[in-house]
Amino acid sequence: MIEIQNVSRRYGSVQALTNVSLKVEQGSVLGLLGQNGAGKTTLLNILTGYLAPTEGRVLIDGCDPLLEPAQAKRYLGYLPEHPPLYDEMTVREYLMFAAELKGVEKRAIRAHVDEVMELTGLTAMRSRMLGHLSKGYRQRAGMAQALCGDPDVLVLDEPTVGLDPMQITEIRGLIRTLGKGRTIVFSSHILSEVQQLCDHVVILDSGVIRLDAPLQSVGEKDEITLLVTIAAAESSIVSKLRQLDGVRRVTVQPTAHVDQTTALVTFYRQNEPERRLFGLLSNLGMPLLHLSRVEDTLEQVFMNAVSGGGKTR
Amino acid sequence: MNIIYKRDLLAYFRTPVGYVFMGVFLTLSGLIFYLYNLQNLSGDLLTFLSQLTLLVMLLCPLLTMRLICEERQKRTDQLILTSPVALGSVVTGKYLAAATVMLLTILLTNVYTLIIALCGRVYMGEWFVGYLGFSLQSLAFLALDLFVTCFAKNQMTGAIAAFGANFLLWMADLLADHLPVAWMSECLNFVSLYERYEPFRLGQLSYSGILFFVSFIACCLVAATRVMDARRFSEGGAA
Ligand SMILES: Nc1ncnc2c1ncn2[C@@H]1O[C@H](COP(=O)(O)OP(=O)(O)OP(=O)(O)O)[C@@H](O)[C@H]1O
Ligand SMILES: [Mg+2]
Numbered sequence: 001m002i003e004i005q006n007v008s009r010r011y012g013s014v015q016a017l018t019n020v021s022l023k024v025e026q027g028s029v030l031g032l033l034g035q036n037g038a039g040k041t042t043l044l045n046i047l048t049g050y051l052a053p054t055e056g057r058v059l060i061d062g063c064d065p066l067l068e069p070a071q072a073k074r075y076l077g078y079l080p081e082h083p084p085l086y087d088e089m090t091v092r093e094y095l096m097f098a099a100e101l102k103g104v105e106k107r108a109i110r111a112h113v114d115e116v117m118e119l120t121g122l123t124a125m126r127s128r129m130l131g132h133l134s135k136g137y138r139q140r141a142g143m144a145q146a147l148c149g150d151p152d153v154l155v156l157d158e159p160t161v162g163l164d165p166m167q168i169t170e171i172r173g174l175i176r177t178l179g180k181g182r183t184i185v186f187s188s189h190i191l192s193e194v195q196q197l198c199d200h201v202v203i204l205d206s207g208v209i210r211l212d213a214p215l216q217s218v219g220e221k222d223e224i225t226l227l228v229t230i231a232a233a234e235s236s237i238v239s240k241l242r243q244l245d246g247v248r249r250v251t252v253q254p255t256a257h258v259d260q261t262t263a264l265v266t267f268y269r270q271n272e273p274e275r276r277l278f279g280l281l282s283n284l285g286m287p288l289l290h291l292s293r294v295e296d297t298l299e300q301v302f303m304n305a306v307s308g309g310g311k312t313r
Numbered sequence: 314m315n316i317i318y319k320r321d322l323l324a325y326f327r328t329p330v331g332y333v334f335m336g337v338f339l340t341l342s343g344l345i346f347y348l349y350n351l352q353n354l355s356g357d358l359l360t361f362l363s364q365l366t367l368l369v370m371l372l373c374p375l376l377t378m379r380l381i382c383e384e385r386q387k388r389t390d391q392l393i394l395t396s397p398v399a400l401g402s403v404v405t406g407k408y409l410a411a412a413t414v415m416l417l418t419i420l421l422t423n424v425y426t427l428i429i430a431l432c433g434r435v436y437m438g439e440w441f442v443g444y445l446g447f448s449l450q451s452l453a454f455l456a457l458d459l460f461v462t463c464f465a466k467n468q469m470t471g472a473i474a475a476f477g478a479n480f481l482l483w484m485a486d487l488l489a490d491h492l493p494v495a496w497m498s499e500c501l502n503f504v505s506l507y508e509r510y511e512p513f514r515l516g517q518l519s520y521s522g523i524l525f526f527v528s529f530i531a532c533c534l535v536a537a538t539r540v541m542d543a544r545r546f547s548e549g550g551a552a
Contacts, residue, residue: 073396073397084390085389101393103397
């Protein structure tokens with residue numbers, strides 16, 4: 001659906017993107033993660049044909065937005081970093097303008113705009129001037145504009161930035177709904193957001209792709225780690241833990257109490273490692289003080305990718 | 314093109330720009346009319362129109378500066394440039410919106426024609442040629458300004474640069490007289506908007522003048538489209 005081929009971009013002497021290649025499948029939701037200045041906005045601007053790459057090219061449905069703008073952009077909706085709003089227009093006028101730009105049929109425009117306003121919760125604001133809207137509603141209007149023309153490809157640059165928690169939940173819900181059947185690329189620096197919404201994640205760091213992986217595989221490796229605290233001396237329990245079926249390794253953590261043991265117990269991927277551990281401890285008659293799963297969160301993966309440098313999985 | 318045209322025209326009258334332009338233009342042209350025609354009891358429409366050239370040169374940048382620079386400043390160009398609309402029709406639509414405001418204003422200056430007609434005589438032919446030439450010249454300035462403002466990021470810079478360009482082209486023939494190199498002065502004479510307007514000012518219908526103005530406008534619009542296109546490569550969008 002979307003192909004980014006060896007794209008590099010320089011702003012004068014600043015190298016914003018270096019040899020970025022990406023493929024986004026039809027119907028998938030791709031989260032673009034990166035720190036400030038990583039080049040997310042630049043990449044999305046190039047993807048939508050607003051900027052040209054210094055090297056490389058972009059194909060949307062096989063069309064280069066620079067060479068065949070009409071075909072490539074026909075089914076494209078873009079919410080830029082700053083919503084492109086005309087302050088002197090009302091919400092409704094603006095959306096009608098956007099819908100017409102996107103090539104929605106004249107007869108269908110009214111109904112279409114009403115639908116989009118309903119979807120983004122703008123109906124009550126329909127006759128307000130865009131310049132008088134609050135930040136959150138401006139963001140919504142930007143979102144509504146991107147939805148005009150019912151695009152197959154949605155490109156959203158930090159869609160939830162500046163919204164209150166309620167609105168964030170709403171917009172995320174919207175993205176999830178829209179994600180069914182559409183191709184969505186969105187950037188964010190909120191990791192949990194990407195985790196909730198995406199089925200593919202790309203981490204960009206200083207203009208280079210550090211990670212490009214389906215989300216299931218990120219953080220869900222072939223092992224599960226439990227953090228346990230047991231009311232027993234280290235010497236009496238650690239060897240028993242090591243012998244437990246399915247345990248890969250045990251790392252003892254330092255504790256303040258002699259009669260307690262805290263350890264990270266890593267199991268091979270299997271069902272209910274907690275049950276095994278609990279079974280063992282009840283057999284031994286040792287009280288369990290704490291038990292939790294240590295998830296290899298996207299956060300850790302992100303930190304590793306950004307600080308580790310160079311490695312791509 | 315039609316969509317862009319409609320929106321930009323709306324924007325002129327939703328914001329003060331359109332009213333300020335028309336207001337200032339009509340007030341100052343009224344002043345010129347009073348000083349030149351009424352004070353001197355002159356019914357000379359053509360000279361009156363030619364004196365409005367200065368106003369056009371001064372005020373055209375006001376109309377064009379927002380078309381492209383404001384969009385870039387407010388980043389609304391991100392909507393237009395990522396829509397399936399050809400760049401050429403964006404530029405043309407915007408130009409036509411500005412041209413509409415300009416022509417509307419010029420039309421309104423006919424109040425003064427009416428005053429002359431009431432107190433004296435207005436010859437239809439003279440009126441037609443005078444207004445045709447004046448309108449064409451104004452539209453040419455407008456196209457030139459649109460092109461010049463394409464280079465600027467900031468509305469103010471754009472307006473000042475556009476004003477400079479207007480002045481330069483208007484004076485090109487004066488400059489030409491003082492250039493020692495023959496082909497250079499010929500070139501300057503060729504592009505001098507003042508020279509081209511001269512026959513109309515004298516009440517002569519100049520076909521070469523019409524042809525020149527029309528092709529001048531077309532060239533400016535094509536060049537503006539090229540510049541906009543090139544900016545995707547050279548610039549970082551709005552900064
Ligand atoms: N117009 C420009 N001119 C020069 N440099 C630019 C321009 N736009 C961006 N840059 C630089 O390119 C790099 C990438 O910027 P970009 O805006 O793509 O980052 P980002 O990932 O979107 O950051 P953020 O999370 O802050 O939005 C940065 O170093 C930035 O300073
Ligand atoms: Mg950004």
